[in-house]
Amino acid sequence: MSIPLPNLDDRRFQELVDDAKRMVQQRCPEWTDHNVSDPGVTLIETFAYITDTLLYRLNRVPDKLYLAFLELIGVRPHPPTAASVDVTFWLSAAQADDVVVRAGTQVSTVRTEHDDATVFETSRDLVIPVRSMAAVATQSRDEEVVPRAVELREATGFAAFSTTPRPGDALLVGLNEAAPGCAVSVHLDCEVRGVGVNPDHAPLRWEAWTGTSWRVCDTERDGTGGLNRPGSVIVHVPAGHVTSVVGGVRAGWLRSVVTEPELDYPPYVSPPLVRSVEVQTVGATVPAVHAEEVVDEVVGLSEGIPGQRFPLVRAPVVDDGQPLRLEVAAGPGWQTWEEVATFADHGTDDLVFRVDRAAAIIELAPAVREPDGTLTRYGAVPPKGAPLRVPVYRSGGGPRGNVAARAVSILRTSVPLIERVENRRPASGGTAGETLEELRVRGPLDLRTRDRAVTALDVEMLARRAAPSIARVRCVAEGDLGARLLVVPRAPIEADGRLSFESLVPAEPVLEAIAGYLDERRVVGTRLVIEPPSYQGVTVVARILARIRQDPDRLRAAALAALYHHFNPLTGGPDGDGWPFGRPVHAGEVYAVLQGLPGTELVEDVKLFAADPTTAERGDPTDRILIDPHALIFSFGHQVRVTKGG
Numbered sequence: 294m295s296i297p298l299p300n301l302d303d304r305r306f307q308e309l310v311d312d313a314k315r316m317v318q319q320r321c322p323e324w325t326d327h328n329v330s331d332p333g334v335t336l337i338e339t340f341a342y343i344t345d346t347l348l349y350r351l352n353r354v355p356d357k358l359y360l361a362f363l364e365l366i367g368v369r370p371h372p373p374t375a376a377s378v379d380v381t382f383w384l385s386a387a388q389a390d391d392v393v394v395r396a397g398t399q400v401s402t403v404r405t406e407h408d409d410a411t412v413f414e415t416s417r418d419l420v421i422p423v424r425s426m427a428a429v430a431t432q433s434r435d436e437e438v439v440p441r442a443v444e445l446r447e448a449t450g451f452a453a454f455s456t457t458p459r460p461g462d463a464l465l466v467g468l469n470e471a472a473p474g475c476a477v478s479v480h481l482d483c484e485v486r487g488v489g490v491n492p493d494h495a496p497l498r499w500e501a502w503t504g505t506s507w508r509v510c511d512t513e514r515d516g517t518g519g520l521n522r523p524g525s526v527i528v529h530v531p532a533g534h535v536t537s538v539v540g541g542v543r544a545g546w547l548r549s550v551v552t553e554p555e556l557d558y559p560p561y562v563s564p565p566l567v568r569s570v571e572v573q574t575v576g577a578t579v580p581a582v583h584a585e586e587v588v589d590e591v592v593g594l595s596e597g598i599p600g601q602r603f604p605l606v607r608a609p610v611v612d613d614g615q616p617l618r619l620e621v622a623a624g625p626g627w628q629t630w631e632e633v634a635t636f637a638d639h640g641t642d643d644l645v646f647r648v649d650r651a652a653a654i655i656e657l658a659p660a661v662r663e664p665d666g667t668l669t670r671y672g673a674v675p676p677k678g679a680p681l682r683v684p685v686y687r688s689g690g691g692p693r694g695n696v697a698a699r700a701v702s703i704l705r706t707s708v709p710l711i712e713r714v715e716n717r718r719p720a721s722g723g724t725a726g727e728t729l730e731e732l733r734v735r736g737p738l739d740l741r742t743r744d745r746a747v748t749a750l751d752v753e754m755l756a757r758r759a760a761p762s763i764a765r766v767r768c769v770a771e772g773d774l775g776a777r778l779l780v781v782p783r784a785p786i787e788a789d790g791r792l793s794f795e796s797l798v799p800a801e802p803v804l805e806a807i808a809g810y811l812d813e814r815r816v817v818g819t820r821l822v823i824e825p826p827s828y829q830g831v832t833v834v835a836r837i838l839a840r841i842r843q844d845p846d847r848l849r850a851a852a853l854a855a856l857y858h859h860f861n862p863l864t865g866g867p868d869g870d871g872w873p874f875g876r877p878v879h880a881g882e883v884y885a886v887l888q889g890l891p892g893t894e895l896v897e898d899v900k901l902f903a904a905d906p907t908t909a910e911r912g913d914p915t916d917r918i919l920i921d922p923h924a925l926i927f928s929f930g931h932q933v934r935v936t937k938g939g
Contacts, residue, residue: 304345313337314334360732363736370727370728371651372690373651373724373725374762375582375583375584375687376692376695376720376723377582377583377722378718378720379580380415380581381577381714383712384710385712386710391421394418395415396415396416396418397414398414399706400414400415402702402703403700410705411693411700412583412689413581413582416580417580419579420577422475424468424572425469425572426466426469426570426572427542428466429465430465430540431454431463432465450567451566454561456564458561458562458563460551460552462564463550464550464567465539467542469544472545473530474577475576477572478527478573479571481523489560490521491558491559492522496552496554497519497552499526499549500548502546503534503535504535504537508534510531511528512528514526529578555932582689587607587683591682592605592681594678595674595681599659599660599670602654603655604654604655605653607653608652609653610648611687613687619632619683620682620684621644621681630644631645633645635647636658636672641670643671646658657675694723695719696716697719698716700720701716720785721784721785721786739754739758745814746814746815746821749768752778752811753766753768756778756780756823759806759810764871765780774819775820776820777823777824778824780807781797781871782797789857791928792863827924828862828924829927831878831918831928831929832928833883833932834900835896835899835933836933837896837935839937843892844892845936849933849935851890855887856931857931861928872925874925877918878926880899900914901914901916903915904929906929
C-alpha cells in the first residue's frame with residue numbers, strides 16, 4: 294500500500310494557464326491576442342510548466358521538511374493552553390482569625406480506575422477573612438434608605454419590603470468590611486408573612502455593591518424559602534465588592550432585592566417580617582489553573598558555543614502571559630536572561646533566549662556565517678561550563694483540564710481549617726496543542742500577514758497568535774486611522790448550556806498580551822482599541838405541550854438547554870460555532886428549536902424580550918430583536934412552561 298501524498302495545490306498546467314489568461318484580461322485589457330502563437334502566451338505556458346513542476350515536487354515534501362520550512366519563516370505550533378477555574382475553599386467552622394490558603398495549593402478531581410486525577414494549582418494567595426454584620430436597612434423602590442438598627446436591638450422586627458412589595462424593594466445587609474470573593478452565610482429569623490410566593494421560585498435575588506453598581510451574586514442552600522421562614526442562605530460575593538457609605542453607614546453592602554416573578558409563579562402579596570440578621574464567612578473563591586509549577590530546574594551546562602538547545606524536564610510549557618526567565622551562573626550570583634520572540638533584532642552581547650513551549654526547549658542565540666566568511670552572533674553565549682537554570686515555569690494544559698462543575702473535590706495540599714474544596718462552575722480555556730494539519734493551514738496565512746497588522750484580517754490573525762486561548766475575534770474599521778478589535782474569551786459553559794455574563798469579559802492579562810503584541814506590529818499612526826463586544830440580552834418565554842407519556846420536567850430541562858445552546862455567542866447560531874455578529878433574533882427560530890425536541894407535541898406560544906445583562910432590566914415582548922452590526926446576543930434567563938398532553 295502506497296503512502297498517501299499531500300495535495301498542497303491541486304492546480305495543473307492548463308488550469309494555471311487559464312488563471313493567468315483571466316488575470317491578463319483584468320489587468321491588461323489591451324492584450325487581446327491569446328492564441329498559442331503569441332509570444333506572451335508562450336511565456337505564460339513556460340511559467341505554468343515550471344510552476345506545475347514545482348507543485349508536483351512540493352506535494353512530495355515530507356512532513357518533517359514542511360515543518361522545517363515553516364520554522365524558517367518563524368511559524369511554530371502553538372502549545373496547549375491551560376484550563377482555569379474558580380475553586381471555593383470551605384471552612385470547617387466559623388473562625389476567629391483570618392485563614393490563608395497559599396498560592397500553589399493543589400486540588401484535583403477524583404482519581405478513578407481508568408482516569409488519573411486532573412490537578413489544578415491556585416494562582417495566588419487566598420485570605421478568608423472574618424466578617425460580621427455592621428448594619429441592616431430597607432429601601433423601597435426609588436425611596437431613601439431606612440436604617441433598622443433600633444428594630445434589631447429591640448427585637449420588634451420590621452417589614453423587609455414595602456406594604457405591597459414591588460420590584461426594586463430591597464433588604465440591605467452591611468458587613469463590617471468588604472468581602473470580595475468570599476462565601477458569606479446570612480442567617481435571617483423571618484416570620485412567615487411573605488405569603489403568595491413559591492419558596493422554590495421566589496422573585497428575589499442577592500446583589501453586592503461594587504462601588505459603581507449592584508452586581509448579582511450566586512446563592513445556594515437558601516433555607517429561608519425567599520425570606521418566608523427562619524434559615525440561612527449562602528451568598529457568593531463577587532470579587533469587585535467594596536466598602537462604601539449607604540444610608541450614612543460605611544459597610545460592605547449586600548442586598549436582597551425583589552424582582553419580576555418568573556413565568557406563572559406568584560409575586561409577593563405582603564412583605565416578610567425580619568427579626569434578626571447574623572452574618573459569618575464560611576469560605577472563599579480563588580482562581581486555579583490546570584498546570585503544575587516547576588521551581589529552580591537546572592537545564593544543563595553551557596558548552597560555550599552559539600545555538601545551544603536545552604530541553605526542560607516537563608513538557609509542554611504553559612504560556613501564562615508572563616515571559617520565562619533564564620538564569621546563568623555568573624561569579625557568586627546568577628545573571629538573568631530575557632525571553633524574546635526572535636533573535637533578528639539583537640546584537641552580540643544581548644542576554645536573550647527563545648523558548649519552544651510545545652517541545653519545552655530553551656534555545657540560545659545562533660551565529661550566522663556572512664558572505665565574507667565572518668560569523669555574526671545574534672545574542673550572547675554563556676561561558677563554557679556555566680550552569681543554566683529556569684527559576685519557575687508551569688507545565689500542563691490541554692482539553693483534559695476542562696472538567697465539569699463540582700468535579701474538583703480533592704484537596705491534595707493539606708490546609709488547616711479547610712473542610713473541603715469544589716469548583717462551582719466548569720473549567721474552561723484548555724486547548725490541545727496545534728496539530729500538523731492546523732499548522733499547514735496557518736502557515737501560509739502567517740506568511741501572507743508577514744508579522745504586520747495592515748488589514749483587518751492581519752489584525753485578527755495576529756491577535757489569535759498572541760492569545761490562542763480566545764474563542765472569537767473580530768476587527769472593525771472605524772474612520773480612516775482607527776479600528777476596534779472585539780475579543781470573545783472561551784467561557785465555561787454549565788451542563789445546561791448557561792453562560793455567566795462575567796465570563797464573557799476577557800481577562801486583563803489577555804487584553805494586555807494582545808495589545809502589546811499588536812502594538813509592535815500595527816501601522817504607525819493607526820489607533821487600535823481592544824475590548825469585548827457589546828452584548829444584547831435575550832429572554833425567551835415559551836409554552837410547550839408535551840406528548841403523551843412524556844415527562845414534563847425532563848422536556849422543560851431539554852428545552853432550556855436547547856435555548857441556551859442556540860442563543861449563545863460561543864456555540865449558538867445556525868452553524869453551531871457562535872452566534873453571528875449583528876444577526877437579529879426571530880421568534881420563528883425559537884419555534885424551530887423547541888419543535889425539534891423529542892417529546893414536543895406543540896409549541897403553543899413564544900415571546901421574546903430584550904434584556905440588559907448589566908442592569909437586568911427587561912423590555913416589552915416582541916417577535917424580533919435587532920442588534921448592533923458588531924454585537925452578539927446573550928441568553929438572559931429563559932423561561933419555559935410545559936403542560937402535559939392529553
